[in-house]
Amino acid sequence: MTSPSPDTSVPTHLESDVLVIGAGGAGMYAALEAAKGGASVILADRSLIGRGGATVMAQMTVAAALGEQTPDHWEHHFADTLAAGRGLCDERLAALLCEDGPQRLREMDAWKVGWAREDGHIKQAQAPGHDRPRCAYVDFLSTGPAVSKTLRTQLNNASGIRRIGDLTIVDIALRDGEACGATALHLPTGQAATLAAKAVVIATGGLTGLYRRNSASSNMGGDGYALALRAGAELIDMEFVQFFPIGHLAPRLVGMDPIMWDPFRYKLGGKLLNSEMREFEEDYATRDERSDGTYVLTRDLATYAITKEVEAGRGSPSGGAYLSFQHVPEAEIRKAFGPVVDRLAENGIDLAQRPVEVAPIAHYHMGGIRVDEMMATGVPGLFACGEAVGGANGANRLSGNAITEAFVFGARAGRSAAERAKQGASVWSTEAAKPALDLLRSASKRDAPNPAAVMVKLQAAMADDVGPFRTDAKLRAAISAIAQLKADIGDTPFASAESFDPVLADWLDLRNMLAVAQSVAVPALARTESRGAHQRDDHLGLDDAWSVNQIVALSGSDMTLRKIVATTGKAAA
Amino acid sequence: MKATLSIQRGAFGETPRQDTFDIPFEHGQSILDGLRAVRRSMDPSLAFRFACINANACKECMMLIDGKVDYACTVRLKEGTTTLAPLPKKALIRDLVTEIAPPGERLVLRP
Numbered sequence: 001m002t003s004p005s006p007d008t009s010v011p012t013h014l015e016s017d018v019l020v021i022g023a024g025g026a027g028m029y030a031a032l033e034a035a036k037g038g039a040s041v042i043l044a045d046r047s048l049i050g051r052g053g054a055t056v057m058a059q060m061t062v063a064a065a066l067g068e069q070t071p072d073h074w075e076h077h078f079a080d081t082l083a084a085g086r087g088l089c090d091e092r093l094a095a096l097l098c099e100d101g102p103q104r105l106r107e108m109d110a111w112k113v114g115w116a117r118e119d120g121h122i123k124q125a126q127a128p129g130h131d132r133p134r135c136a137y138v139d140f141l142s143t144g145p146a147v148s149k150t151l152r153t154q155l156n157n158a159s160g161i162r163r164i165g166d167l168t169i170v171d172i173a174l175r176d177g178e179a180c181g182a183t184a185l186h187l188p189t190g191q192a193a194t195l196a197a198k199a200v201v202i203a204t205g206g207l208t209g210l211y212r213r214n215s216a217s218s219n220m221g222g223d224g225y226a227l228a229l230r231a232g233a234e235l236i237d238m239e240f241v242q243f244f245p246i247g248h249l250a251p252r253l254v255g256m257d258p259i260m261w262d263p264f265r266y267k268l269g270g271k272l273l274n275s276e277m278r279e280f281e282e283d284y285a286t287r288d289e290r291s292d293g294t295y296v297l298t299r300d301l302a303t304y305a306i307t308k309e310v311e312a313g314r315g316s317p318s319g320g321a322y323l324s325f326q327h328v329p330e331a332e333i334r335k336a337f338g339p340v341v342d343r344l345a346e347n348g349i350d351l352a353q354r355p356v357e358v359a360p361i362a363h364y365h366m367g368g369i370r371v372d373e374m375m376a377t378g379v380p381g382l383f384a385c386g387e388a389v390g391g392a393n394g395a396n397r398l399s400g401n402a403i404t405e406a407f408v409f410g411a412r413a414g415r416s417a418a419e420r421a422k423q424g425a426s427v428w429s430t431e432a433a434k435p436a437l438d439l440l441r442s443a444s445k446r447d448a449p450n451p452a453a454v455m456v457k458l459q460a461a462m463a464d465d466v467g468p469f470r471t472d473a474k475l476r477a478a479i480s481a482i483a484q485l486k487a488d489i490g491d492t493p494f495a496s497a498e499s500f501d502p503v504l505a506d507w508l509d510l511r512n513m514l515a516v517a518q519s520v521a522v523p524a525l526a527r528t529e530s531r532g533a534h535q536r537d538d539h540l541g542l543d544d545a546w547s548v549n550q551i552v553a554l555s556g557s558d559m560t561l562r563k564i565v566a567t568t569g570k571a572a573a
Numbered sequence: 574m575k576a577t578l579s580i581q582r583g584a585f586g587e588t589p590r591q592d593t594f595d596i597p598f599e600h601g602q603s604i605l606d607g608l609r610a611v612r613r614s615m616d617p618s619l620a621f622r623f624a625c626i627n628a629n630a631c632k633e634c635m636m637l638i639d640g641k642v643d644y645a646c647t648v649r650l651k652e653g654t655t656t657l658a659p660l661p662k663k664a665l666i667r668d669l670v671t672e673i674a675p676p677g678e679r680l681v682l683r684p
């Protein structure tokens with residue numbers, strides 16, 4: 001136990017060659033590769049190491065052209081990724097993901113992650129949008145936990161990596177426009193800490209915590225996007241938030257990931273029914289010629305179908321659709337999902353007897369920090385990887401691509417950061433940490449508003465007005481709601497206690513979440529067309545004039561928006 | 574219908590006090606759902622750990638629930654009173670929060 005020191009004027013100071021922010025799949029991989037490259041590494045996470053974000057929660061699959069199930073080549077995976085991205089992928093990043101994916105999955109295999117096997121080879125499942133079975137997984141619904149555990153074991157065995165949990169990075173420290181470390185809040189003691197580093201890697205994951213219904217952990221309010229923006233880096237494709245069509249809605253299911261129904265559908269062919277108990281998928285599906293036909297709706301079409309059924313008054317009682325497995329024999333359900341069936345029973349769910357209710361939930365962010373193929377942002381010394389990065393998946397992501405992206409981009413960012421550190425680039429200065437330290441010191445007790453309640457308001461505004469189906473009026477309403485909430489929380493943090501202060505933590509989260517919410521709503525308003533995960537009820541259909549990416553940046557405190565032509569050409573491997 | 578949470582409060586070194594919160598009872602909700610509701614509508618300063626909310630993957634939300642060590646995100650809220658306390662064998666930080674990070678993964682503060 002560390003008791004709070006009375007003297008907070010001089011914060012704890014740590015130094016390393018490379019600072020990695022966020023210990024999910026991307027951050028852990030980055031730390032391992034940076035250490036392999038000879039760098040001393042600090043790996044910091046606001047939660048426990050390897051447990052705070054999406055990686056540990058993932059239950060499904062990881063896509064790579066391993067060619068174990070059927071012959072495959074990374075270029076087929078690349079073609080599918082570009083098709084899903086609807087013309088907006090950064091081809092260098094997409095190519096890197098697809099080309100390096102197999103190597104990373106084999107490395108994980110050698111590290112004994114336990115990919116499911118069949119007849120001696122790694123089993124690869126078919127998932128929508130992929131032209132062939134390409135998705136590895138760990139049974140039963142254990143992909144994320146197995147991946148996290150494997151990487152944590154590697155971290156344990158590696159030397160030169162210092163892991164620090166409960167450390168929330170508040171801002172990147174800048175000296176002459178270069179990243180030279182970061183300022184952090186150590187939540188348990190309420191003390192600030194400064195971290196000097198020659199290179200900094202943002203691996204903070206996604207932003208789906210901005211939405212009312214989501215699959216996020218409490219650490220997924222989009223910190224990394226806000227850190228990058230304030231440091232002077234650019235964001236790309238921020239309007240593209242992926243909604244997972246069949247998130248669990250009712251009855252209340254505890255102890256299980258809300259997106260768990262997808263593998264059930266793959267394996268057993270669950271049926272989507274409306275309140276009339278009629279199947280409605282076929283009404284909306286455009287049959288994907290490359291798919292084998294068992295799964296007819298892509299994610300965006302399924303989200304559309306359920307939303308439209310609810311709007312037409314044919315929703316389930318909790319406002320979604322029914323998902324039914326009543327046609328599947330009980331023994332088959334048990335065979336496919338073993339112990340998971342008992343966990344469902346503990347929640348009062350018997351799939352053979354009754355349907356569950358599902359609805360679209362915010363699940364993944366295609367957009368993110370703009371990087372080149374070395375994972376470098378426009379800010380010298382600042383790198384990014386994993387879901388925090390935008391571009392590889394364009395306007396929509398194939399299932400299974402996100403974990404591969406975390407591995408591949410994480411490894412690449414770690415290597416790049418180690419190389420930069422070798423050049424001895426960034427130099428720390430205490431001045432660089434001053435703005436963030438001043439911010440933390442300005443925290444004061446206040447009775448209202450309750451930041452936990454403000455967060456709920458923001459999530460409602462985002463869900464209602466910046467959800468999967470958008471209009472000019474809704475987006476304008478959201479942008480002014482965000483501005484109002486910003487005014488409500490003001491410029492100086494709220495505090496309630498010395499140690500482990502959730503009020504301060506929420507205020508700092510809101511500072512980031514409001515900036516990030518704006519960075520989603522503003523390009524969504526500008527994009528007057530429908531493409532991939534961005535659907536405008538007032539601008540139906542794709543508009544060729546919009547085959548461009550939008551870039552968000554900060555100029556002073558103003559958010560700026562510009563367009564660029566999508567980056568083509570493959571990455572140098 | 575209501576559920577009552579009786580929660581041990583206070584930081585390390587302080588004399589613990591017991592605070593009681595009444596929240597609407599909804600069938601199927603977890604203790605964690607209840608704690609989050611308290612923070613949203615009654616006391617935002619209530620400290621407890623959690624990350625994953627639904628998946629039972631982060632393992633951060635362990636506490637004493639009616640005297641038994643369990644996960645706040647998997648134990649159901651019940652009608653009547655549930656008593657919550659921090660883990661007894663871990664160093665207390667504040668309210669329901671204890672030091673649970675492995676020793677090798679903590680910040681060592683400036684002496």
Ligand SMILES: Cc1cc2nc3c(=O)[nH]c(=O)nc-3n(C[C@H](O)[C@H](O)[C@H](O)COP(=O)(O)OP(=O)(O)OC[C@H]3O[C@@H](n4cnc5c(N)ncnc54)[C@H](O)[C@@H]3O)c2cc1C
Binds near residue numbers: 259363
């Ligand atoms: C429930 C769920 C299921 C999924 N299933 C799949 C799947 O089957 N297949 C697939 O390909 N993808 C899946 N995805 C997506 C995929 O899991 C993620 O995109 C990927 O794991 C992201 O990895 P990451 O390392 O970039 O981020 P994360 O794993 O989210 O890690 C980010 C880390 O950064 C930390 N952090 C955040 N902010 C700060 C800060 N300010 N200071 C310090 N630390 C910070 C967080 O605590 C967290 O530990 C799923 C996502 C979810 C939510």
Ligand code: FES
Binds near residue numbers: 625627628645
């Ligand atoms: S909140 Fe993650 S295990 Fe309980």
